[in-house]
Amino acid sequence: MTNTRVLVLVGSLRADSLNRRIAEKLAELAPAGVEVEIAENLHELPFYNEDLDGENVPSAAAALRDQVTLADRVLAVTPEYNGTMPAVLNNAIDWLSRPYGVGALRGKPFGVIGATPTPYGGKWAHQDTARSAGIAGAVVVEDVTVSQSALEVDVLTDPAVLERLAGAIRTLAEYDADAAAA
Template sequence: MPHTRVAVLVGSLRADSVNRRLAESLREHAPAGVSVELVDGLDQVPFYNEDVDRPGSVPAAAARLREQVAAADRVLAVTPEYNGTMPAVLNNAIDWLSRPYGAGAIQGKPFGVVGATPTPYGGKWAHADTVRSAGIAGAVVVEDVTVSQSALEVDVLTDPEVRDRLDRAVAALVEFEAETAAA
């Protein structure tokens, strides 16, 4: 199996957030032949504005985001839910990754979303919105890669069942072949 790079977009900016810690644990538990790379600096990416998205003048943080995702084989969002939807920082990252239209860094990349929230719903609305947005942006959404977990039910960082679901989600994302989506 060739080496697979997974770019991880963390929807929470808080340094000690549960979702950042989940993302770090995914990196630590990555299967052999897989590197899980957290895309840092999302807080430095300005809100998307087509006026500043011009060849030669793209803000440096947005250019780094695009380069990291373009270099990856897969993209995984690890995100909480804010007010019933995805965090603005994640939406903004997807906006930048969707451009230029039809040729953005996320175009054709297998994409999944996992995460936890301290609510009974586990982030399912944020995850559904993230999947929809990424799909519209050109990503190939891998349906088997969604883990929405309530942090009220279990300690999401230590629960073996949650760990197993996260590991299976990463494996499904890595093993996904885009050709099978067309079949």
Template sequence: MTHVAVLVGSLRADSVNRQVAESLKAQAPAGVEVEIVDGLADVPFYNEDIDGAEVPASAAALRAQVGKADRVLVVTPEYNATMPAVLNNAIDWLSRPYGQGAIAGKPLGVVGVTPTPYGGKWAHEDTQKSAKIAGAIVVEDVTVSQTSIDVDVLNDPEVQGKLRGALDTLVAFAPETSAA
């Protein structure tokens, strides 16, 4: 069983990206468990002063949920030509302690939709950059930046196929190991 933790960059209950994440969860192939990480709105902004002996419960839960996953999939829109603050904050918490955070060494992919001509491309690039710096293994082939201006992304077979293909690629990804 491959466990995929999904971080959704939009907090809005009816977010199209949340619906994409739910769709991927419902259509997960056999042997794959997709778990959407809830509670990102409850995680305080990262502050090293509160990241000590008593980590806030919401941040500890985030770290635990992502820590037990085999893969991480980010499903996010684009806000002001970058990733949403809630997603950046989650990555900040997941990156600590440096080099040993819950995201370190985990294959990670980024997909999403947004009603812009670029389909979230910049948010996805910024998410990949931040996650890589945090220690994740960014799977470059897992990128779907789709505009939702003229396409019903939840019912379009081509878009749904791209999204399922991205999940399949992330699950199948085998990190290269270097010889000692």
């Protein structure tokens, strides 16, 4: 596999969140030739406001757009808050969707995974994230989605869960947009 850069957007701001630890684990699980980088400082993004998105884009937004532009793939690793994606992730996607029609996510293969201490594993948040990213112009790779319940399993050590996570990062890295369109 050639070098593939996967930028990870973590939907939780808590330093020791399970989803942040999953994102960090993905770097270990990634196949040879796949670099996993976590987008830091999402907490510095101001809420999206078109008045701010002009000639003097906030530096945090410009930096995130640059990171996504340089990445080959984007992966959201997120919990679920009140049945949907966390505000920090939604806000990041808002910034990445602009300027309309040519935002940084445009044409970028995108996946979403995560874990929550619920029976559903965050599937509603993951569906909302995929839908929002797709509307923003990303190419959502459905075979990547992993919505893992953390109720009765340690998602960071369970071999079956780790294989699903490794499979997700492998599938996203190997995704060929040209072949999928054919």
